[in-house]
Amino acid sequence: MFPEHRPRRLRSNNTIRKMVRETHVLAEQLIFPLFVREGKGICEPIAAMPGQYRYSPDALTQVAKDTVEAGIPAVLLFGIPAKKDSYGTGAHKRDGVVQQAIRSIKDAAPELMVITDVCLCEYTDHGHCGILDENNNVMNDDTIEILAKVALSHAKAGSDMIAPSDMMDGRVGIIRDALDESGFENLPILSYAVKYASAFYGPFREAAGSAPAFGNRLAYQMDPANVREALREARFDIEEGADIIMVKPALPYLDVIRAIADEFDEPLCAYQVSGEYAMIKAAAASGWLAEEACIMESITSIKRAGADMIITYFAREIAEILS
Ligand code: PBG
DSSP states (O other), X not given: OTTTOOGGGGGSSHHHHHHTOOOOOOGGGEEEEEEEESSSSOEEEOTTSTTOEEEOGGGHHHHHHHHHHTTOOEEEEEEEOSOOBTTOGGGGOTTOXXXXXXXXXXXXXXXXXXXXXXXXXXXXXXXXXXXXXXXXXXXXXXXXXXXXXXXHXXXXXXXXXXXXXXOOTTHHHHHHHHHHHTTOTTOOBXXXXXXXXXXXXXXXXXXXXXXOSSSOSTTTXXXXXXXXXXXXXXXXXXXXXXXXXXEXXXXXXXXXXXXXXXXXXXXXXXXXXXXXXXXXXXXXXXXXXXXXXXXXXXXXXXXXXTOSEEEETTHHHHHHHHO
């Protein structure tokens, strides 16, 4: 007790503060999400995500090089097809927008790890993450067959890691089998194991044009009130063959990240989603928050909660701040 204990001794200057620091943010554990749309020479700003763009596959080459230059090891690709249909067939075309983007990035920056999001919501005309029955319910078992095709088409195009984000039951297992059968047994799966039905995806849905045309995603994404369910979801995905598990969103779910980190040995990823990005950007633009400090504080807290790697739209700003 005071005056014997004086914790301020270890905060008195930057040298000692650094020496006792418990959590470190590393550029080498950041993943930068990118939106790719059909076309040529396109770099289109996303209104709800200032500083983020929709790129055509050819325009990604410069971004890929800059990302490597910045010390960011990986990107996560989301595709926005020119045409959508009720089955999301654009998602597994050999020459689909993501498949083209993978090849274009691999040509420009072979050392950049390309992770590909596997979901149907950007490719279906109704905006749901799977295909619908006559009552507009998302059909689980038929959807995962399609997702396996999508994953395989990404693998064939050169993806370095498959990231299913649809929240259908059993999709990790069926994707693992499809990859193994085609000789991709060494391709890892980063599973969106714990994905909540979050309002913080709003800006993403504008960016990807993937908002559901009717209803919501409550019948497949998780209830924000649940944490024991998160442990079950993670366990099932690990049993089905997930190599890395993810919690999404990040900041409103730090307790969930901590619970998963305590329970499982698998590497853990957290996704600082579009709404988390937009909040900081908007407040900073109004002069209400200090942008850099808030970015670093939020990322540090996600790491402190137990995440190993972090998907963040701030990846390049963070790399810049760290250097
Ligand atoms: C696709 C998907 C979404 C996000 C990642 N993959 C949107 C959603 O589930 O509606 C959100 C990412 C973000 O908000 O940054 N299912």
